[in-house]
Amino acid sequence: MADTLLLRVLKSKPSHLKLNNQKLQKIPKVIGKLEGLTLLDIKNNKLKDLPYEVSHLYELTSLNLGNNEFEEIPECVISLTNLIKLHAFGNKISKINPVLFDSLENLTFLNLNGNRLTEIPPEICRLGNLKFLSIDNNKIDGFPVEFCALTQLTELHAAGNDISSLPLEFGFLTNLERLHLQKNKIRELPESIGKCYKLRVLDIAANKLRIFPTEIGAIPLKELYCEENPLLQHIPVHSVQEEEVLALKEITARFIMKELKDRWSYLRKCIRHYPDIRDMLSQASKCAVCGESFLNTWLECVRFISTKQNLKVSNMSGSVPVRALLCSYRCFNSAGHDYYGVAFP
Template sequence: MADTLLFRFLKSQPKHLKLNNQKLEKIPKLIGKLEGIRHLDLKNNKLKDLPEEVSQLFELEILNLGNNEFEEIPECVLFLTSLTKIHLFGNKIYSINPSFFDSLENLTFLNLNGNELTQVPPEICRLGNLQFLSIDNNKIEELPVEFCALTHLIEVHLAGNRIHSLPLEFGFLNNLERLYLLKNKIRELPESIGKCYKLRILDIAANELRIFPTEIANLPLKELHCEENPLLQHVPVHSVQEEEVLALKEITARFVMKELKDRWSYLRKRIRHYPDIRDMLSQSSKCALCGESFLNTWLECVQFISTKQNIKVKNMSGLVPVRALLCSYKCFNSPGHDYYGVAFP
């Protein structure tokens, strides 16, 4: 049947060829003659491989291999350098050959939903033009740090996996607008997610999240989904803590950082000659209450903010817990603020 269809298409040389829902187990080699085809739809068949003649479809831009029986991405796909979109959902793919990422530099859309993947290869960073990535319902436990080099990503779907954390460098994805992480095992979002300045939709529902990172309120979120997480509850308990004893390194670092605010300070002029110290101080944070800088010693607190007034999302109301760092118990014990210490059961 497929041969008959291909013979018919050879006469017209179509740009779009549909062979979906045909119960096909093989594709005839004749397909290599359709050199001008740009969109090939082979979804909902029983394919386990493709003939090498497919590699001759140099103008092919969209390839749909969804809902078949592939265990690996066919080798002939590596030669389709004009591809911009590829659908591989609903197969049995358990690993990806790193060479797949070397050839498809024009790829902007990749759908791997519903496969058997246990990891995302570090080589995925070579897909420098990728804008849409969906790997829902696989068995992925973590993302490589190289994932954060995909700076053109706009939409990412990672729902229904086993991911327990995101890379600390996640903030490099500064073009990201939609992020779907529901039904994973994420306990904490990286602080750097606050640098995803275009993020509009964040779905972190059904995870193990207890608290949001400090800059969540600075994101331009329109939708936030966080139901079915063990979020910290707003149950204030009065507590006064004694002032801690700081290490000499911490005391010195705080003094230097305070001096650096003075443009006439002697230290400000001299520190330019000590790049290692400058690098160390660049890792400092600021107290959420007094604004003073600190290096390695802080008090982790929580502030409950309104999703309507502070985050300004439209799809939910109420309070969510957001991490806040205070420089000392002196700040924590001062009256009039709404930061609370975190008590874990």
């Protein structure tokens, strides 16, 4: 049936070809003659592979392999260098050949939902133009740090996986607008997510999140979904703690960072010659109460902010817990702030 259909359309030299819902088990080799084809839709069949001749479809920009029986993305796809959209959802794909990412540099849309993937190859960073990635309902447990090089990415769907954490460098995804991570095992979001200044929708529902990162308020969210998480509750507990004894390294670091604020400081001139020390101090944090810098010794606290007034999201009301770091118990015990200590069961 497919042979007859292809022979018929061969004369008309179409730019679009749809062979979906045909119960096909193979695609005839004659398809390679349709060299002007820009869209090929063969979803909802029983295909396990594609003929080599598909690699001759150099003009193809959109390929839909969805809902078939592929165990890997066919090797012939590597030759389709003009491909912009690739649908491979609903198959049995368990791994991706990294070579695929070398040739598909024009790809902007990739849908791998409902497969058997357990990991994302680091080579995905070579898809420099990728804007939309959907990997819902796989078995992926995390992202490689190289994933954060996809700086053109605007939409990421990764719901229904086994993801427990995001890379610390996640904030490099500065063009991200929609992030869907519901139904995973994420315990905390990286602080760098506060650098995703274009993020409008964040869905982190049904995870294991207890607290939001410090800079969550800096993100211009319009929608936030965080139900079914064991978020900290606003139940103050009285606690008295004596001032801690700081290590010599911490005391020295705090002194240097305070001196560096003075533009005429001798230390400010000297530190230029010690790049290792500069790198170490660049990892410092600021106390949420006094504003002074500290290196390694801090108190993890929580502040409850309004989703309406502070986050300005439109889809939910109430408050959410946000992490805050304090430099000392002196600041924690001072009056006039709304930070609470975190007590874990």
